[in-house]
Amino acid sequence: MxxxxxxxxxxxxGYTIKRGIGLGGFGEVYFAVTDGGKEVALxxxxxxxxxxxxxxxxxxxxxxxxxxxxxxxxxxxTGNHWLVMEYIAGEPMSTILARHxxxxxxxxxxxxxxxxxxxIHCLHxxxxxxxDLKPGxxxxxxxxxxxxxxxxxxxxxxxxxxxxxKDVGTVHYMAPEISTGNYNRQIDIYAAGVLLYEMLxxxxxxxxxxxxxxxxxxxxxxxDLSRVPKAFVxxxxxxxxxxxxxxxxxxxxxxxxxxxxxxxxxxxxxxxxMPNPKPNPEDAYPMAIPMTPTLVYQQRWAxxxxxxxxxxxxxxxxxVSWSLIxxxxxxxxxxxxxxxxxxxxxxxxxxxxxxGSDDDSWTRRLMHMTLGFAVGIFALWLDxxxxxxxxxxxxRLEVLHPWQGDQDTAxxxxxSWMGKMYxxxxxxMPILACxxxxxxxxxxxxxxxxxxxxxxxxxxxxLSVLAVVLWAYIFLFLLPSVHHRELGFVSLVMASIVxxxxxxxxxxxxxxxxxMRLATA
Amino acid sequence: MKSEPTVPTLGNLHEQQSPFALWIDGVGGxxxxxxxxxxxxxxxxxxxxxxxxxADVSRHxxxxxxxxxxxxxxxxxxVQMNGKPIAKTxxxxxxxxxxxxxxxxxxxxxxxxxxxxxxxxxxxxxxxxPVQAAILMADTLIIGPQTQSHIQVPDxxxxxxxxxxxxxxxxxxxGEMQIDGRTFKDRAPLEAGMTLTTEQITLALERIR
Numbered sequence: 120m121x122x123x124x125x126x127x128x129x130x131x132x133g134y135t136i137k138r139g140i141g142l143g144g145f146g147e148v149y150f151a152v153t154d155g156g157k158e159v160a161l162x163x164x165x166x167x168x169x170x171x172x173x174x175x176x177x178x179x180x181x182x183x184x185x186x187x188x189x190x191x192x193x194x195x196x197t198g199n200h201w202l203v204m205e206y207i208a209g210e211p212m213s214t215i216l217a218r219h220x221x222x223x224x225x226x227x228x229x230x231x232x233x234x235x236x237x238x239i240h241c242l243h244x245x246x247x248x249x250x251d252l253k254p255g256x257x258x259x260x261x262x263x264x265x266x267x268x269x270x271x272x273x274x275x276x277x278x279x280x281x282x283x284x285k286d287v288g289t290v291h292y293m294a295p296e297i298s299t300g301n302y303n304r305q306i307d308i309y310a311a312g313v314l315l316y317e318m319l320x321x322x323x324x325x326x327x328x329x330x331x332x333x334x335x336x337x338x339x340x341x342x343d344l345s346r347v348p349k350a351f352v353x354x355x356x357x358x359x360x361x362x363x364x365x366x367x368x369x370x371x372x373x374x375x376x377x378x379x380x381x382x383x384x385x386x387x388x389x390x391x392x393m394p395n396p397k398p399n400p401e402d403a404y405p406m407a408i409p410m411t412p413t414l415v416y417q418q419r420w421a422x423x424x425x426x427x428x429x430x431x432x433x434x435x436x437x438x439v440s441w442s443l444i445x446x447x448x449x450x451x452x453x454x455x456x457x458x459x460x461x462x463x464x465x466x467x468x469x470x471x472x473x474x475g476s477d478d479d480s481w482t483r484r485l486m487h488m489t490l491g492f493a494v495g496i497f498a499l500w501l502d503x504x505x506x507x508x509x510x511x512x513x514x515r516l517e518v519l520h521p522w523q524g525d526q527d528t529a530x531x532x533x534x535s536w537m538g539k540m541y542x543x544x545x546x547x548m549p550i551l552a553c554x555x556x557x558x559x560x561x562x563x564x565x566x567x568x569x570x571x572x573x574x575x576x577x578x579x580x581x582l583s584v585l586a587v588v589l590w591a592y593i594f595l596f597l598l599p600s601v602h603h604r605e606l607g608f609v610s611l612v613m614a615s616i617v618x619x620x621x622x623x624x625x626x627x628x629x630x631x632x633x634x635m636r637l638a639t640a
Numbered sequence: 641m642k643s644e645p646t647v648p649t650l651g652n653l654h655e656q657q658s659p660f661a662l663w664i665d666g667v668g669g670x671x672x673x674x675x676x677x678x679x680x681x682x683x684x685x686x687x688x689x690x691x692x693x694x695a696d697v698s699r700h701x702x703x704x705x706x707x708x709x710x711x712x713x714x715x716x717x718x719v720q721m722n723g724k725p726i727a728k729t730x731x732x733x734x735x736x737x738x739x740x741x742x743x744x745x746x747x748x749x750x751x752x753x754x755x756x757x758x759x760x761x762x763x764x765x766x767x768x769x770p771v772q773a774a775i776l777m778a779d780t781l782i783i784g785p786q787t788q789s790h791i792q793v794p795d796x797x798x799x800x801x802x803x804x805x806x807x808x809x810x811x812x813x814x815g816e817m818q819i820d821g822r823t824f825k826d827r828a829p830l831e832a833g834m835t836l837t838t839e840q841i842t843l844a845l846e847r848i849r
Contacts, residue, residue: 121842122665122666122842125835125842125844126663126835126844126846127835127844127846137661137663137669137770137844137846138663138664138665138666138667138668138669138844139665139666139842140666141666142666150663150669150770152770158770206770208766208770208772261764
């Protein structure tokens with residue numbers, strides 16, 4: 120390490136440099152002693168940006184036992200800025216973790232995390248995002264965690280629109296949304312998650328050859344939580360979620376769960392004096408609110424778009440194999456489009472649904488049912504009927520009366536085993552009502568969104584496919600004829616498979632562990 | 641080398657014995673005691689002891705003596721070693737010395753071939769000097785990448801060795817060394833107040849008044 124100043128030099132009057140401590144991204148850090156004997160750390164900030172200095176000044180009077188205190192900002196004769204800070208006699212977390220390549224005991228990690236969380240909480244309470252949490256900025260002095268380098272972060276208000284996407288954080292601790300340039304305090308919660316992961320395992324969740332590779336993993340790859348003690352898995356899952364809206368709302372919330380799991384003493388509920396006795400966590404961050412929903416929707420739309428594309432591929436494969444196996448070439452196109460219609464009617468509302476109250480099951484069922492009606496009308500049109508719209512003068516009566524189609528094919532089908540399964544004609548209901556009730560009921564009785572959740576137990580659950588088979592069979596009598604029954608029944612079953620195959624699914628680490636244990640036993 | 645006096649004068653003998661602070665960039669600060677007999681006690685404005693501690697101990701609490709047989713700890717006030725009260729005892733590497741009720745110091749001899757030892761405070765107390773550890777330097781002081789170094793610096797590839805000769809202190813390093821503007825190769829004389837720079841490490845020796 121090469122430092123500009125030598126031991127014994129006085130770049131600032133009254134401060135004698137003893138030794139260099141380290142070289143940071145913002146400048147050199149020295150250990151110095153004042154004429155009065157006070158030990159300090161001096162950070163030489165080479166950049167002359169006023170914006171940097173404003174950020175420091177905002178943090179200059181923060182007081183918290185878990186923060187490295189800032190004493191002053193000074194300018195030397197040559198115009199260089201110096202940040203006078205508390206000298207920490209302990210070690211940085213990076214050195215400690217280097218000594219423990221497989222991580223530290225969960226109890227200890229939990230205890231350290233409490234200190235870290237308190238420091239982050241203090242910053243957030245003052246409207247400051249750290250933006251550069253990493254082991255090199257976290258120190259351990261006499262068992263007490265000290266978080267440093269926060270003075271060079273920007274104010275949350277500035278970070279909203281500054282568009283400064285460069286130099287924010289070290290890539291290993293960088294939340295995915297930083298790439299959009301639109302981020303808030305959630306990036307500190309993500310970084311805290313990465314740090315907790317590293318304390319527990321000795322490794323960061325995403326390692327790679329280049330910064331680009333690591334950033335890509337932050338954006339796309341779910342973290343491998345199999346190395347983490349089981350109890351911490353749900354916490355890290357939540358903290359390391361790609362979508363900031365799904366992370367912990369506050370660091371306190373996360374710290375509380377870590378404390379429960381690790382047995383560490385939880386952080387005090389309100390370490391800072393608050394004007395409001397029951398502060399609404401959202402209120403403290405008025406700047407954070409406007410951007411969150413848009414960001415959420417952007418990400419959801421992007422995810423949905425990918426799923427919809429894959430569902431087309433899956434539907435094509437299933438429809439083609441079905442028509443090849445049963446020789447139903449003429450029905451290939453209607454089958455393909457109907458499967459897509461059913462899958463999309465499940466996927467679109469499920470993926471765009473914003474969770475509201477705890478039990479909104481019936482709202483969702485009714486919404487799906489409405490879409491089921493639309494699918495019913497689409498199926499009606501696919502089956503060769505004209506749509507019963509008032510502006511189409513040639514609306515045919517078949518829509519309102521039982522179908523009178525090609526009797527020969529219908530008879531042939533009726534005689535086959537499939538015909539036995541699909542049953543006889545339903546002549547008592549108007550065709551439109553048949554379609555509406557069949558698809559509407561199919562969407563109402565099943566909680567379709569359950570199979571789209573990434574937290575479902577299996578990627579493709581045979582049980583949920585069987586549930587579709589069962590209910591579709593029960594409601595089969597509603598459809599007017601064998602022709603329609605085959606199409607309706609098969610399309611729903613296929614759509615159930617398509618939806619499950621295309622929806623992203625997170626494998627639970629605990630499940631995997633159990634399997635492994637069984638295998639070795 | 642030619643300027644080295646062969647017979648030490650009383651003045652430079654005293655100079656040779658007085659402790660100095662060793663500041664290593666990016667590593668830490670160390671109090672290096674050269675005398676074969678060092679006193680431990682409370683930090684006072686008068687600075688009576690060699691190794692002053694900011695702790696609840698007596699002004700002169702204990703003495704460590706280096707003999708040809710090894711190091712001996714002599715209690716002036718209440719001292720325990722590895723939990724047992726002692727008056728005088730032989731010190732071995734990793735022995736724990738408790739001065740008074742709470743101040744705990746660990747004695748190390750990390751390099752088997754060197755007699756030099758190191759004292760680290762384990763109880764969260766501090767030395768009066770802002771240093772990490774005190775080093776009782778006998779013959780050599782090894783600053784290197786291995787664990788068997790008095791001061792471990794993982795980034796180095798070769799050890800830098802400080803040693804004592806008749807003239808006082810000197811440094812050994814397989815390469816070039818800059819000392820206060822002069823360039824040396826392999827060996828260089830050294831004294832308190834100088835700064836030594838190699839391509840891997842920079843250290844400053846500060847005289848302690």
